Amino acid sequence: MTWPSAEPLTTGDLRLEPLRVADAEEMAGVLADESLYRFTGGSAPSLSRLRARYRSQVRGASSDGTQGWLNWVVRVAPDRAAGFVQATLEDHGPVRVASLGWVVGPAWQGRGIATRAAGAVLGWLASRGVAEFRAYIHPDNAASQRVAAKLGLRPTALVLDGEVRWVSGPHTPG
Numbered sequence: 824m825t826w827p828s829a830e831p832l833t834t835g836d837l838r839l840e841p842l843r844v845a846d847a848e849e850m851a852g853v854l855a856d857e858s859l860y861r862f863t864g865g866s867a868p869s870l871s872r873l874r875a876r877y878r879s880q881v882r883g884a885s886s887d888g889t890q891g892w893l894n895w896v897v898r899v900a901p902d903r904a905a906g907f908v909q910a911t912l913e914d915h916g917p918v919r920v921a922s923l924g925w926v927v928g929p930a931w932q933g934r935g936i937a938t939r940a941a942g943a944v945l946g947w948l949a950s951r952g953v954a955e956f957r958a959y960i961h962p963d964n965a966a967s968q969r970v971a972a973k974l975g976l977r978p979t980a981l982v983l984d985g986e987v988r989w990v991s992g993p994h995t996p997g
């Protein structure tokens with residue numbers, strides 16, 4: 824399987840830069856607030872944990888090659904990290920599916936950043952052959968549901984680990 828590599832994207836005053844391990848230091852600050860984990864579980868990562876996570880993520884694919892991993896740091900002018908968008912790609916038969924995730928630091932929330940950043944990723948992936956987009960969202964995570972709805976995703980009846988699968992594009996089983 825060959826997966827696309829994340830490329831720099833721009834939308835308005837937001838820049839999305841492909842993740843680098845060197846981003847861990849700045850991102851540890853963005854991801855430090857425990858409120859970010861209210862609906863997703865987990866907790867604020869230490870710098871060493873984040874570096875290890877980023878070292879793995881920048882490989883761009885799972886070790887068995889069945890998933891593509893694309894990650895962007897979202898930057899606001901002049902050059903401050905505000906959050907990230909990630910896409911996990913899988914091929915379901917002929918249909919390339921991307922599961923999207925988005926996180927914006929508390930200082931930057933409520934300005935449309937997640938919607939615009941995830942929208943830029945969605946558009947870029949669609950231009951590279953991704954036919955279906957998914958997101959997994961806790962039923963009480965109203966902000967994330969708004970983001971998904973504004974991206975054109977809709978909730979399904981499928982619940983995995985307490986999160987509802989939202990989808991766009993043609994339905995594929997599984």
Ligand SMILES: CC(C)(COP(=O)(O)OP(=O)(O)OC[C@H]1O[C@@H](n2cnc3c(N)ncnc32)[C@H](O)[C@@H]1OP(=O)(O)O)[C@@H](O)C(=O)NCCC(=O)NCCS
Nearest residue numbers: 859925926927932933934935936937938960965966967969
């Ligand atoms: C979800 C998240 C990324 C949204 O980031 P953001 O940049 O603030 O998102 P946007 O500004 O693009 O859009 C947020 C929308 O949710 C709405 N919203 C925000 N908080 C809300 C709340 N508590 N209840 C209802 N709606 C809420 C906003 O009004 C906005 O909708 P609108 O444009 O219709 O007014 C951010 O809250 C976050 O990082 N949360 C923690 C991590 C997380 O849960 N990630 C998603 C996992 S599925």
